[in-house]
Amino acid sequence: NVAHGLAWSYYFGYLKFLLPGMDKRIECSKHWKTDSTKRRMCKKILLLYPSSCHCRLRRLDEDSSGRITHEGEVELLQDRAGVVGRVYKNTVYSVVSKEGKKFYFVGEYVTCIRTMYEMEQSGIAGLKPDDTRLLSTKFLITIKQILDRDKDCTNMYRIIFYEDSDQSGKTASLPDHIVK
Amino acid sequence: NVAHGLAWSYYFGYLKFLLPGMDKRIECSKHWKTDSTKRRMCKKILLLYPSSCHCRLRRLDEDSSGRITHEGEVELLQDRAGVVGRVYKNTVYSVVSKEGKKFYFVGEYVTCIRTMYEMEQSGIAGLKPDDTRLLSTKFLITIKQILDRDKDCTNMYRIIFYEDSDQSGKTASLPDHIVK
Ligand SMILES: Nc1nc(=O)c2ncn([C@@H]3O[C@@H]4COP(=O)(O)O[C@H]5[C@@H](O)[C@H](n6cnc7c(N)ncnc76)O[C@@H]5COP(=O)(O)O[C@@H]3[C@@H]4O)c2[nH]1
Numbered sequence: 077n078v079a080h081g082l083a084w085s086y087y088f089g090y091l092k093f094l095l096p097g098m099d100k101r102i103e104c105s106k107h108w109k110t111d112s113t114k115r116r117m118c119k120k121i122l123l124l125y126p127s128s129c130h131c132r133l134r135r136l137d138e139d140s141s142g143r144i145t146h147e148g149e150v151e152l153l154q155d156r157a158g159v160v161g162r163v164y165k166n167t168v169y170s171v172v173s174k175e176g177k178k179f180y181f182v183g184e185y186v187t188c189i190r191t192m193y194e195m196e197q198s199g200i201a202g203l204k205p206d207d208t209r210l211l212s213t214k215f216l217i218t219i220k221q222i223l224d225r226d227k228d229c230t231n232m233y234r235i236i237f238y239e240d241s242d243q244s245g246k247t248a249s250l251p252d253h254i255v256k
Numbered sequence: 257n258v259a260h261g262l263a264w265s266y267y268f269g270y271l272k273f274l275l276p277g278m279d280k281r282i283e284c285s286k287h288w289k290t291d292s293t294k295r296r297m298c299k300k301i302l303l304l305y306p307s308s309c310h311c312r313l314r315r316l317d318e319d320s321s322g323r324i325t326h327e328g329e330v331e332l333l334q335d336r337a338g339v340v341g342r343v344y345k346n347t348v349y350s351v352v353s354k355e356g357k358k359f360y361f362v363g364e365y366v367t368c369i370r371t372m373y374e375m376e377q378s379g380i381a382g383l384k385p386d387d388t389r390l391l392s393t394k395f396l397i398t399i400k401q402i403l404d405r406d407k408d409c410t411n412m413y414r415i416i417f418y419e420d421s422d423q424s425g426k427t428a429s430l431p432d433h434i435v436k
Pocket residue numbers: 082085086087088089090091159162163164165184187188191265266267268269270271337339342343344345366367368371
C-alpha cells in the first residue's frame with residue numbers, strides 16, 4: 077500500500093543516513109559557531125507536516141509575513157545508486173518570535189507530502205482528497221514507528237504536525253509553531 | 257500498494273521535472289561542446305535497472321574493469337518543499353566498447369531499486385526476495401505507463417533493463433549494454 081512504500085522510502089532513502097550526525101553537521105555550520113546565534117539554534121531538523129498535505133510553498137520564507145528568512149544551508153554528499161556525490165542539502169532559516177526574538181533552525185517540509193499532494197492534484201494517480209487524508213495519516217503513523225526503532229535517529233529531528241485550515245501548507249502561525 | 261507509491265514518487269518527485277529539457281542540459285555540458293566527444297555522447301539519460309534489484313554499487317565506475325570512468329556532472333537546481341536550491345545532479349561517465357571506442361553518457365540506477373533492495377535486506381519492512389521481484393515488476397510496468405503518457409519526457413531517457421545473474425547489480429557486460 078502506498079503510504080507504507082512512501083514511509084519506507086523516506087526512511088531508507090533519506091532519514092536513515094541524514095539524521096545520524098545531524099547535530100554534528102549543524103554544529104559545524106557557521107550559524108552555530110557565531111556566539112550570538114548559537115544560543116538560539118535548534119540542533120534538531122524540523123520536519124514540517126501540514127494537516128492538509130498541501131505543501132504549496134517551495135521555500136519557507138515565502139508568505140511568512142517576513143518572519144522567516146533564508147539564512148544558509150548544511151550539506152551532506154554521498155555516492156548513491158550511480159550518482160557520484162549526490163547532494164543532500166538542508167536549508168537554514170531564522171524565525172522571529174512574537175516578542176521579536178530571532179531563532180535559527182534547519183527545516184523543511186516532509187518531502188513525501190509534496191508527492192501525495194501532486195498525486196491528488198494531477199488526478200492521474202486516481203487519488204481523491206479523502207484518500208490523501210487517509211494516506212497521510214497512515215504515512216505519519218508508519219514513519220514515526222520506523223524512527224522510534226532507530227536509535228541513531230533519536231533526538232535528531234522533530235516532526236511538527238500542524239493544522240493549516242487554509243489548505244495551503246502555511247498558516248500565519250507557522251512561525252510560532254516553529255518557535256515553540 | 258508499495259510499487260505504485262514508489263513509481264508515482266519517482267515520477268512526481270524527480271522525472272517529471274528532470275526529464276524535460278534533459279537534452280538541452282546535456283548539450284550545455286562541457287562534454288558535449290568538445291568536438292571529439294560530441295559525436296559520441298548520448299542525449300538521453302540512461303536509467304539502469306538490474307533484474308535482481310540489487311544495485312550494490314554506489315558509482316558506476318566501481319568494478320567495471322576499468323571500462324567505465326567518471327567524467328563529470330550535469331546539475332539542476334530547484335526550490336522544493338522547503339529546501340532552497342535543492343540540487344538534482346546527474347553523473348556523466350564514459351564507457352569503452354569492446355573495439356576500444358569511447359562513448360559518453362549521463363547515467364545512474366533507477367533510484368527506487370535501492371530502496372526496495374534495502375527494504376528486503378534489512379528485514380524490518382517484512383519483504384522477502386520473492387516479494388521484491390514482484391514489487392520490481394509492478395514498479396517497472398507502472399513507471400513505463402506513467403512516462404509514456406508524459407509527452408515532455410519522450411526521448412529524454414532510456415530505461416536499460418538487464419539480467420545480472422550474480423545478483424550484484426553489475427555484470428561484466430554492463431558496459432556493453434550501455435554502449436548499445
Ligand atoms: N528534502 C529532501 N531532500 C533530499 O535531498 C532528498 N533525497 C531524497 N528525499 C526523499 O527521501 C525519499 C527517498 O528518496 P529516494 O532517493 O529513494 O527516491 C527519490 C529518487 O528515486 C528520485 N530522486 C529525487 N531526487 C533525486 C536526486 N537528486 N537524484 C536521484 N534521484 C532522485 O525521486 C524519488 C522521490 O524523491 P522525493 O520526492 O524528493 O523524496 C525523497 C523520497 O521521499 C529527499 N528529501
